[in-house]
Amino acid sequence: MTAAADRRRLYAAAFLRAVATGLMGVLLGLYLARRGFDTVAIGLVIGSGLSGAAAATLLVTFFGDRLGRRVTLIMLATLAALGGVALLASEHLAAVCAVAFLGMVNGAGRDRAAALALEQAMLPATTDDAGRTRAFAWYNVLQDAGHALGGLAAALPVVIAQLAGTTELVGYGWTLGVYATLCLATGVLYLGLSPAIEVRPNHGDWIPPLAPESRRVLRRISGLFAVDSLAGGFLGTALLSYFFFARFGAGEAAIATLFFLARVANGVSHLGAAWLAARIGLINTMVFTHIPSSLMLIAVALVPEFWMAAALFLTRELLVEMDVPTRQSYVMAVVRPEERTFAAGVTSLVRLGGWAVAPFAAGVLMQGVALATPLLVGAGMKIGYDLLLWRSFRALRPPEERT
Numbered sequence: 593m594t595a596a597a598d599r600r601r602l603y604a605a606a607f608l609r610a611v612a613t614g615l616m617g618v619l620l621g622l623y624l625a626r627r628g629f630d631t632v633a634i635g636l637v638i639g640s641g642l643s644g645a646a647a648a649t650l651l652v653t654f655f656g657d658r659l660g661r662r663v664t665l666i667m668l669a670t671l672a673a674l675g676g677v678a679l680l681a682s683e684h685l686a687a688v689c690a691v692a693f694l695g696m697v698n699g700a701g702r703d704r705a706a707a708l709a710l711e712q713a714m715l716p717a718t719t720d721d722a723g724r725t726r727a728f729a730w731y732n733v734l735q736d737a738g739h740a741l742g743g744l745a746a747a748l749p750v751v752i753a754q755l756a757g758t759t760e761l762v763g764y765g766w767t768l769g770v771y772a773t774l775c776l777a778t779g780v781l782y783l784g785l786s787p788a789i790e791v792r793p794n795h796g797d798w799i800p801p802l803a804p805e806s807r808r809v810l811r812r813i814s815g816l817f818a819v820d821s822l823a824g825g826f827l828g829t830a831l832l833s834y835f836f837f838a839r840f841g842a843g844e845a846a847i848a849t850l851f852f853l854a855r856v857a858n859g860v861s862h863l864g865a866a867w868l869a870a871r872i873g874l875i876n877t878m879v880f881t882h883i884p885s886s887l888m889l890i891a892v893a894l895v896p897e898f899w900m901a902a903a904l905f906l907t908r909e910l911l912v913e914m915d916v917p918t919r920q921s922y923v924m925a926v927v928r929p930e931e932r933t934f935a936a937g938v939t940s941l942v943r944l945g946g947w948a949v950a951p952f953a954a955g956v957l958m959q960g961v962a963l964a965t966p967l968l969v970g971a972g973m974k975i976g977y978d979l980l981l982w983r984s985f986r987a988l989r990p991p992e993e994r995t
Contacts, residue, residue: 594786599718599727601785602711605665605778607734610703612672612774614742615767617701619749623679623764624688633685640689641697646944648696648706653937656710657793657800661933662785668707669779672696676772680765701743703735707778709940713932714789716924721992724925725874728917729866736859740852745770791930800934806927810935812984813923814942820977821946826957826970827889832905839963840898850902857909865914873993874922878915879982885911886971886978893964893971925990 620641624634648668656664675695682688691697696705711731719727748770749763756762793800802810836842836850861881869877888908892901920936927935957965 594788595718598785598789599715601781602715602718603731603734605669605707605781606703606711606731607738608774608778608781609669609705609707610735610738611742611745612771613698613703613705614701614739615745615748615771615774616676616698616742617739618743618746619764619767619771620697620699622746623749623768626761626764629685629688633688636685637688637692637697638699641692641695641699642704642944644693644696645698645705646941647693649709649937649940649944652706652709653934653941656706656713656933656937657791657930660792661710661714661790662782665707665710665782665785666779668696668705669775669782672705672775673772673779676768676775680768702739704940704944706937709936710933712920712924712936712940713791716921716932717789717929721925721990722870724990724992725869725917725921726866728921729862732862732913732917732920733859736855736862740855791933793930800931802931802934803928806931806935809926809988810938813981814938816977816981816984817919817939818942818946819973819980821943823946823970823973823977824943825946826966826973831966835893835963835967836898836901840901842898846898846902850905853906854909857906858913861910861913862917864910865916865918868914869918869921874918874925874990875982875985877918878922879978881911881914882978883975885909886974889967889971893967922985922990925992926988 620638621634624637629637648671652664652668659667672695675691675697678691678695679688679697682691698704712728715727715731716724745767748767749760751763752758752766753760753763833847833851836847842850865877865881868881872880885908888904888911892904892908895901895904923935923939924932957969
């Protein structure tokens with residue numbers, strides 16, 4: 593019963609944090625613009641927040657288990673809440689950037705926080721091997737739902753201003769208070785976690801003494817994840833939105849509807865991944881759903897009509913996220929329990945790096961070569977990643993697939 597209660601608390605915390613992240617992803621740039629910051633300053637603040645998230649993930653990777661997982665999660669939640677409040681009191685750009693960094697303010701709209709790595713390391717201990725992938729699938733479904741709800745909640749400043757008869761800037765202030773409350777609520781949930789989620793290291797090293805096989809697995813899979821995340825950086829939502837606008841003349845309403853349906857399709861794909869992995873295996877699910885999704889993306893770049901591209905894109909979104917819960921489950925399954933925090937942290941950092949670097953090149957390719965170039969490059973890199981992943985890891989099975 594304790595394990596199930598811990599899992600429910602992790603689910604609830606992930607959902608609330610995703611709501612806060614989705615809210616801030618839409619709100620941050622608009623709030624800063626209302627405060628009189630220009631686009632360069634807004635970019636600096638968003639970059640500072642993501643840099644803070646990366647730095648926190650680095651610290652969690654090496655010290656999360658040593659400090660204690662529950663204590664670390666509570667500290668992260670508290671810092672995030674304080675960051676939301678401090679944004680209200682910060683006037684100068686340097687101060688706002690410092691607050692964004694220390695509060696890990698995420699303007700990307702999707703959860704890339706240090707808490708994510710710790711929760712991924714903890715989740716397998718709340719279930720058995722057979723239920724691990726299903727647990728990760730529901731974890732990701734709740735995050736997708738939270739991101740969508742947070743995006744809708746970004747209308748709160750206007751609603752509050754109209755109901756209270758005040759300015760929208762005051763509405764933004766109250767909404768930042770909602771953000772801080774959501775972050776603090778995750779900390780309250782973490783208070784109730786049982787001691788069973790802890791893995792106390794019995795060594796004095798920063799890096800846990802990895803088993804030779806774990807070291808080889810992490811080195812190879814991190815390299816492959818770097819390729820996949822670099823490819824994913826070519827296919828970010830902002831770039832895809834611009835492609836649909838510039839290539840087909842699609843309006844904001846059509847694009848917004850398309851991406852809302854895409855998020856719904858992603859949630860369906862997470863649950864479908866658990867069902868499929870139980871029948872054909874984790875690696876096969878990752879590879880044999882990912883390759884068709886990449887081929888559909890290539891077709892999106894080549895078809896002449898928006899409705900064709902939209903249909904292909906939504907079909908792609910039904911498949912493309914199937915590798916997320918399966919990837920998380922697989923990495924946690926092939927390392928030892930005491931190595932999970934380090935493994936989750938390292939793979940998260942690798943992916944953060946790829947996502948951060950690729951958009952710079954994608955913009956250059958769109959302008960200097962052809963509008964569809966990032967789609968073709970990203971899809972081609974993903975297919976190469978899938979083939980290398982299958983070749984490298986098809987023989988290394990998780991415990992539930994060894995009988």
